[in-house]
Amino acid sequence: MFDLPVVPIGYVQHRNPMWKRKSINKYTSKGREEIHRNLKGLDLNILFYLMRNPIQNCSIEYNDNRISLYSGQMGKCAVTGRRLILxxxxxxxxxxxxxxxDDGxxxxxxxxxxxxRLVHAVHTDTIQRLLNALQLTEYQIRRVNNLRKLCELAPIKVN
Ligand SMILES: [Zn+2]
Incomplete structure:
Protein backbone atom coordinates (compact mmCIF):
# COMPACT_ATOMS: atom_id res chain seq x y z
CA MET A 1 0.00 0.00 0.00
CA PHE A 2 2.81 2.40 0.85
CA ASP A 3 5.27 1.40 -1.85
CA LEU A 4 4.96 4.92 -3.18
CA PRO A 5 7.65 6.94 -4.89
CA VAL A 6 9.63 9.09 -2.50
CA VAL A 7 11.26 12.31 -3.58
CA PRO A 8 14.99 12.05 -3.06
CA ILE A 9 15.66 14.98 -0.74
CA GLY A 10 19.34 15.11 -1.68
CA TYR A 11 18.36 15.67 -5.29
CA VAL A 12 15.95 18.38 -4.32
CA GLN A 13 18.49 20.27 -2.23
CA HIS A 14 21.06 19.99 -4.96
CA ARG A 15 18.70 21.33 -7.60
CA ASN A 16 17.05 23.92 -5.45
CA PRO A 17 19.33 26.94 -6.08
CA MET A 18 19.12 26.40 -9.83
CA TRP A 19 15.38 26.85 -9.69
CA LYS A 20 15.34 29.98 -7.62
CA ARG A 21 14.96 32.60 -10.33
CA LYS A 22 12.47 30.55 -12.30
CA SER A 23 8.77 30.85 -11.79
CA ILE A 24 5.66 28.89 -12.57
CA ASN A 25 4.13 30.63 -15.54
CA LYS A 26 1.77 29.17 -18.07
CA TYR A 27 1.84 32.16 -20.41
CA THR A 28 5.26 31.80 -21.98
CA SER A 29 6.84 28.78 -23.63
CA LYS A 30 9.68 28.99 -21.13
CA GLY A 31 7.16 29.11 -18.31
CA ARG A 32 5.35 26.11 -19.75
CA GLU A 33 8.64 24.25 -20.01
CA GLU A 34 9.11 24.82 -16.31
CA ILE A 35 5.68 23.47 -15.57
CA HIS A 36 6.36 20.33 -17.53
CA ARG A 37 9.80 19.62 -16.12
CA ASN A 38 9.18 16.79 -13.80
CA LEU A 39 10.34 13.81 -11.86
CA LYS A 40 8.42 10.82 -13.20
CA GLY A 41 5.47 13.05 -14.01
CA LEU A 42 5.64 14.95 -10.74
CA ASP A 43 5.52 18.72 -10.97
CA LEU A 44 8.62 19.84 -9.11
CA ASN A 45 7.65 23.50 -9.22
CA ILE A 46 4.57 22.66 -7.16
CA LEU A 47 6.56 20.37 -4.88
CA PHE A 48 9.08 23.14 -4.16
CA TYR A 49 6.29 25.63 -3.63
CA LEU A 50 4.70 23.32 -1.04
CA MET A 51 8.09 22.91 0.67
CA ARG A 52 8.64 26.65 0.85
CA ASN A 53 5.09 27.46 1.88
CA PRO A 54 3.97 25.27 4.76
CA ILE A 55 0.44 25.71 6.06
CA GLN A 56 0.70 28.01 9.06
CA ASN A 57 -0.87 26.77 12.31
CA CYS A 58 -0.28 23.17 11.22
CA SER A 59 2.41 20.91 12.65
CA ILE A 60 5.73 20.16 11.01
CA GLU A 61 4.55 16.54 10.78
CA TYR A 62 1.45 17.64 8.88
CA ASN A 63 3.45 19.78 6.48
CA ASP A 64 6.03 17.04 5.89
CA ASN A 65 3.29 14.52 5.19
CA ARG A 66 1.49 16.96 2.91
CA ILE A 67 4.61 17.05 0.74
CA SER A 68 5.15 13.27 0.93
CA LEU A 69 1.54 12.65 -0.05
CA TYR A 70 1.64 15.09 -2.97
CA SER A 71 4.66 13.19 -4.18
CA GLY A 72 3.28 9.74 -3.30
CA GLN A 73 0.00 10.45 -5.10
CA MET A 74 1.96 11.74 -8.11
CA GLY A 75 0.26 15.10 -7.79
CA LYS A 76 -3.22 13.62 -8.24
CA CYS A 77 -6.44 13.86 -6.26
CA ALA A 78 -7.03 10.68 -4.21
CA VAL A 79 -10.73 10.71 -5.10
CA THR A 80 -10.84 11.78 -8.75
CA GLY A 81 -7.35 10.83 -9.91
CA ARG A 82 -7.11 14.20 -11.62
CA ARG A 83 -3.76 15.96 -11.66
CA LEU A 84 -3.95 18.97 -9.38
CA ILE A 85 -2.73 22.49 -9.98
CA LEU A 86 -1.31 24.36 -7.03
CA ASP A 102 -3.61 12.96 14.08
CA ASP A 103 -1.19 14.47 11.55
CA GLY A 104 0.32 11.09 10.61
CA ARG A 117 -15.51 20.98 0.29
CA LEU A 118 -17.84 18.15 -0.70
CA VAL A 119 -16.41 15.84 1.96
CA HIS A 120 -17.25 18.41 4.65
CA ALA A 121 -20.43 19.88 3.14
CA VAL A 122 -23.65 19.66 5.13
CA HIS A 123 -26.09 21.93 3.26
CA THR A 124 -28.03 20.28 0.43
CA ASP A 125 -27.54 23.17 -1.99
CA THR A 126 -23.79 23.28 -1.33
CA ILE A 127 -23.58 19.55 -1.96
CA GLN A 128 -25.61 19.87 -5.17
CA ARG A 129 -23.51 22.79 -6.42
CA LEU A 130 -20.28 20.85 -5.81
CA LEU A 131 -21.68 17.69 -7.42
CA ASN A 132 -22.60 19.72 -10.50
CA ALA A 133 -19.13 21.23 -10.66
CA LEU A 134 -17.25 17.98 -10.11
CA GLN A 135 -19.31 15.51 -12.18
CA LEU A 136 -18.11 12.54 -10.16
CA THR A 137 -18.61 8.92 -11.12
CA GLU A 138 -20.49 6.56 -8.82
CA TYR A 139 -17.19 5.10 -7.68
CA GLN A 140 -15.80 8.54 -6.87
CA ILE A 141 -18.92 9.44 -4.89
CA ARG A 142 -18.47 6.21 -2.92
CA ARG A 143 -14.95 7.34 -2.10
CA VAL A 144 -16.25 10.75 -1.00
CA ASN A 145 -18.80 8.95 1.17
CA ASN A 146 -16.07 6.82 2.74
CA LEU A 147 -14.29 10.03 3.71
CA ARG A 148 -17.55 11.57 4.97
CA LYS A 149 -18.18 8.51 7.15
CA LEU A 150 -14.80 9.03 8.87
CA CYS A 151 -15.95 12.61 9.57
CA GLU A 152 -19.21 11.19 10.92
CA LEU A 153 -21.21 12.88 8.18
CA ALA A 154 -24.15 11.33 6.35
CA PRO A 155 -23.44 9.85 2.92
CA ILE A 156 -24.34 11.79 -0.20
CA LYS A 157 -27.22 10.18 -2.05
CA VAL A 158 -27.41 10.43 -5.82
CA ASN A 159 -30.21 9.17 -7.95
ZN1 LIG B 1 -10.75 18.15 5.62
Missing amino acids: EEIHCHHKIPKHLKG YPNLTIIHVNVH
Missing part, protein backbone atom coordinates in the same frame (compact mmCIF):
# COMPACT_ATOMS: atom_id res chain seq x y z
CA GLU A 87 -4.52 26.15 -6.05
CA GLU A 88 -6.47 22.87 -6.05
CA ILE A 89 -4.25 21.00 -3.59
CA HIS A 90 -5.90 20.38 -0.23
CA CYS A 91 -4.57 18.07 2.45
CA HIS A 92 -7.46 16.52 4.38
CA HIS A 93 -7.50 14.74 7.76
CA LYS A 94 -9.36 11.44 7.21
CA ILE A 95 -10.23 11.34 10.90
CA PRO A 96 -10.72 15.00 11.76
CA LYS A 97 -8.77 16.66 14.54
CA HIS A 98 -11.93 17.15 16.60
CA LEU A 99 -12.45 13.37 16.48
CA LYS A 100 -8.88 12.86 17.67
CA GLY A 101 -7.36 12.32 14.23
CA TYR A 105 0.74 10.07 6.96
CA PRO A 106 -2.02 7.40 7.05
CA ASN A 107 -4.53 9.92 8.38
CA LEU A 108 -3.95 12.48 5.63
CA THR A 109 -4.85 12.54 1.96
CA ILE A 110 -4.42 15.02 -0.89
CA ILE A 111 -7.69 15.89 -2.61
CA HIS A 112 -9.06 18.53 -4.97
CA VAL A 113 -10.31 21.66 -3.22
CA ASN A 114 -13.91 21.06 -4.33
CA VAL A 115 -13.77 17.38 -3.38
CA HIS A 116 -12.57 18.59 0.02
